[in-house]
Amino acid sequence: MAASGFASEHFELLQTWKGTERNKADPAQNEGYEKLVEAYDATAAWARAVRAILFPRGIVKKLSKPTNQAHRFKPYTWVRIYPRPEAPEELAYTVGIDASGWFCVKIDTVFQSETIRARYDRITGGNYLASPVAANLSQRDGLRLTREELVSWSVEEIGRFEIGYDTVARELGLLDGPMRPVTDTQVCRDHFARWANVMTETAVQRGAVLALTDHLVFMRRSDSSGKVEMKFGQDPRGVKWAVEINEPTKPGDYNALSAIAEDETGGRYLLRQGRLHGGPNAATIQESEFAARTGLSHIEVEATGNAAARRWFLVANLDDPPEAVIRDTARFVDFCWSARMPGRATPMPQSSVGETLARPETGGFYTVGPKTASEARQIKRLQGEVWIALAEKLSAQNIPYEKRRQQGGYEIDMKIDRRDQDALLLEIKSGSGAADLHTGIGQLHLYRQLFSNFKGHVRFYC
Known part of the structure; x- marks a missing residue:
């Protein structure tokens, strides 16, 4: 068993017994049941540690039974975390493992109606592996982690969710009163x-x-x-x-x-x-x-x-x-x-939950973790540093600029307004290879075709 409390056997048992009706007269099933209870206990310990770090006012709710209300084995372990005691019961952060071989943290619905589930599926796309409110770790990678490392991974990924718990709750109609x-x-x-x-x-x-x-x-x-x-x-x-x-x-x-x-x-x-x-x-x-x-x-x-x-x-x-x-x-x-951009007279195009203005390119450094034969190292964020240097010069000359993100998640590196001239649409790449050139120029053409408010902009590749 891994230091996290999980074992490959737990995944195998979820796969073997999922959907099977509980039969207490079956010794093999009884043994599997008891081992899955261990997996639920490990999931609960995982959930409590995440709650302690992220949600001081939160509560954890756990069902230790590997079977559902129909007395059939579930294909997953699942423990709920609510960010505060009065949070809507129908929506929770959840952690767990599943029969398909994943460790997963997500914001998910609980005891939901068909209406709520349909709204939730519109937000997530109906696929938790690609959901903006879920993160997944393969069985192989997850079993290598200690419990502390698994908790750290979970905390980091929850912080990266594109949409927050209360935003999802309001979209689902679970929070609708005035503040x-x-x-x-x-x-x-x-x-x-x-x-x-x-x-x-x-x-x-x-x-x-x-x-x-x-x-x-x-x-x-x-x-x-x-x-x-x-x-x-x-x-x-x-x-x-x-x-x-x-x-x-x-x-x-x-x-x-x-x-x-x-x-x-x-x-x-x-x-x-x-x-x-x-x-x-x-x-x-x-x-x-x-x-x-x-x-x-x-x-x-x-x-x-x-x-x-x-x-x-x-x-x-x-x-x-x-x-x-x-x-x-x-x-x-x-x-x-x-x-504050001059000439801003019409709303910036917005789409559904999670689609917002893009943040400026990241500068500074990021860390590449150690591998088998190499140590961790810092890599300079060249694209962000170029953005900063340009922004400093534009600001000093009182030339308006902004970073834009359009519907569908398209990010425009920079839009620069020019007095009495068409605005510049800028795409920044940190590499000098053919792939960077082709990608950057292609993006500039794509933006002008996709978004009518950019059709008159002058394209500029950097």
Whole structure:
């Protein structure tokens, strides 16, 4: 048995007995049943460790029986993790192994109706191996891991899910009530501090700014007033900012532009109004204009009187894993940056859940893990470094630029606006081989054919 508590025998037993009716008079079946109980115990230990790291308020629900309600063997082990006690029972994070030979972590439906399952299948494509809310590890690779390594893999992959738990829940209709602003000063302060710490903990000092090396969002934090105050943008120099997200002096005050809010199950969120203050080179953008320029829908928040006229937009779900909080905050920053682009009069094309503005290319370094005869090594992210260098020069000359992601997941490296001329559509490749050249030029032609708003743009390969 592997250090994770799983063995190849568990996969073999799932395959052998799946769908078979339970027969307590069969000694071979009884032996298999008991060994599968061991697999369920290992799955539960795996789930509890993931919950402890990612969901401090969460709970684990486990069924130890290898058989279903029809008394037939299941083709998988399955333990549920809920991010908080009041989370919808019909949706959970799950971990487990299955008869087809996979370790799997995913967001999945539980006790669902046909309607909910159909909505879920539209989100996931009906295939958990290619789902945006699932990650899989082969039996061979998974059995090589210790439990700690399996948990680490799970935590990392859950953070990479393209869509968060509460977003899926709302798409399924499991969360549909308005949010309530948090008015407790200490609760608000604690959540702002925790969010700010998540945003800065892995950031890298780059000149006068902090950079999120996996997202290339640049920021500056100031707590000099006794409250969290943060500026964000895509300018590597830190001269131009897209949006400020500041802890309110009076929590729940609709005159403040940022807030912590709760949904009907106690889920916590960071919200911001769509108003973006102007500056020397940027006009003020009002809430209705922000919605029109970004295509974002506002969040329904309980309010009466003049406060009901305010429009709030989701920045991040604070119950999500840290990497998801960082990613979603970075996405919101990208929307704010693009909303400030001159001439932005129509919404940026958006599609279904998970389709958003792309983040800028990643700079810095990434690590290639050690193999049998080689040590781990760092590889410079050349494409991201090119993007940064170009962005610095464009920003210094006050030339507007943005990184775009269109419907279907197509990512455009950079769109550069030119005064009184057609905009540039830029594709960056870090290699000089024929394949890079063919791919880059092909992408530029494809974008102009697929998206009508790029037909007049001048193509440029870098």
